[in-house]
Each structure stands twice: as structure tokens, then as C-alpha cells.
Amino acid sequence: MTAAAHPAGLRRRLALAALATPLALPALAQPAGAGDNGLVTLPSAHALRPTLDRFGAAVRAAGWKVFAEIDHAAAARDAGLPLRGRTVVLFGNPAAGTPGMAANPTLALDLPMRVLVWEDDQGGVHITRSTGADLASRVFARHGATIPPEGQRGTEALLDRLARQAAQ
Known part of the structure; x- marks a missing residue:
């Protein structure tokens, strides 16, 4: 029976094609401060x-904790795919994040914070x-947490400093 004749097989192929299509697009680096997608590269x-290693050292020097690294390229290699x-x-900072998660349990879906280091x-x-601003409006707001403008500026300054310490 072909995929076209078998609805489940066709649905599976369409789902796989839909997942693979966006992944095939080239990654576009965005200069610091460019665009309004909430990302800085x-x-x-x-x-x-x-x-x-430099990013981890900067995080620890700020009194924060590195919880984990997720190596997507290693996972791809394990699956026999190049990446x-x-x-x-x-x-993150457990002293800062824990009260927010205690008040808004679903915030744990989006914390700890993350950065992507990529080639x-x-x-x-x-x-x-x-x-x-993106973390406040997109992440925290969806969990019912409000981050005041001064908190957003403080988060921005910290993230900028950590990334610059790693990059320079």
C-alpha cells in the first residue's frame, strides 16, 4: 500500500515534511540591536x-548558575545528521527565579533563561x-508575571554584559 493510499502514512509524511522545511532555511545572523524580533546576536x-566557557564563567562571576548545555549538533551527529x-x-539565578515560579508555577516552563551559541x-x-523587553512581554507576561521597565532594563544590561564578556 502506498503512502497516498494509506491516510496515516500520508499524514506522517506531511508532518515530517512540515517539520523539516523550516529547518532547511539558512540561519541569518542579526547584528546587535537590529530588528524587532526580540533577539540580539x-x-x-x-x-x-x-x-x-567564557559565557559560563561570566554567569558564575555574576553570582548566577549554569544549569545545563544542550548540544544540538551532538544530538544531530548521534542521529547521523550534519549540523x-x-x-x-x-x-539563571535561583534566588530571583524561585519566587516567580512559586507565584506563577507555569513560569518554570520558560525558566531558566537561555542563550544560543552557534556557528x-x-x-x-x-x-x-x-x-x-522580549522576556518581559513574551515570556513572563504569558505566565501572568509583570516585569516593570526598570526590571527590563536591568535584565537587558545583565544579558548584554554576559554576552559581551563571552564574545570579546
Whole structure:
């Protein structure tokens, strides 16, 4: 029986095609402050692993904690697929995040915070992060948490400092 003759097989193929299509598009680096998608991308002067190590050191120096790294390229290799470096770093401040999660339990879906350290097709390394305003309006707001403007500015300043320390 062909996929066209078997509805479940056709649905499965269409679902896989839908998932694969956006992944096939090239990654576009966005300079710091460009666009209004809530993301800031900085080029790093270092290779992927040193950038990750520098970011982790900056987080710890700020008194925060690195919870985990998710290495998407390693997972792709394990699946027999090629993927340039794509590592998500999960980090946060339990003293700051715990009260928010206690008041708004679903906030735990989006915390800890994260950055992406990734390689472009030319081998350049970049750090992409959310802005303080994006985190307040997109992440915290959906969980019923309000971040005042001064809190957004403080988050933005911290994230900018951490990313710059890793990239420079």
C-alpha cells in the first residue's frame, strides 16, 4: 500500500515534511540591536567551546548558575545528521527565579533563561539572546508575571554584559 493510499502514512509524511522545511532555511545572523524580533546576536571573537566557557564563567562571576548545555549538533551527529555547532546554555539565578515560579508555577516552563551559541556556514561563532523587553512581554507576561521597565532594563544590561564578556 502506498503512502497516498494509506491516510496515516500520508499524514506522517506531511508532518515530517512540515517539520523539516523550516529547518532547511539558512540561519541569518542579526547584528546587535537590529530588528524587532526580540533577539540580539553578537559575533564572538572565539571558537564555539571557548565562547561557551567564557559565557559560563561570566554567569558564575555574576553570582548566577549554569544549569545545563544542550548540544544540538551532538544530538544531530548521534542521529547521523550534519549540523554546525548549536548549543543552548540554560542559566539563571535561583534566588530571583524561585519566587516567580512559586507565584506563577507555569513560569518554570520558560525558566531558566537561555542563550544560543552557534556557528554560521563560514565557521563564525555567534551568541543569540533575548532582550529584556522580549522576556518581559513574551515570556513572563504569558505566565501572568509583570516585569516593570526598570526590571527590563536591568535584565537587558545583565544579558548584554554576559554576552559581551563571552564574545570579546
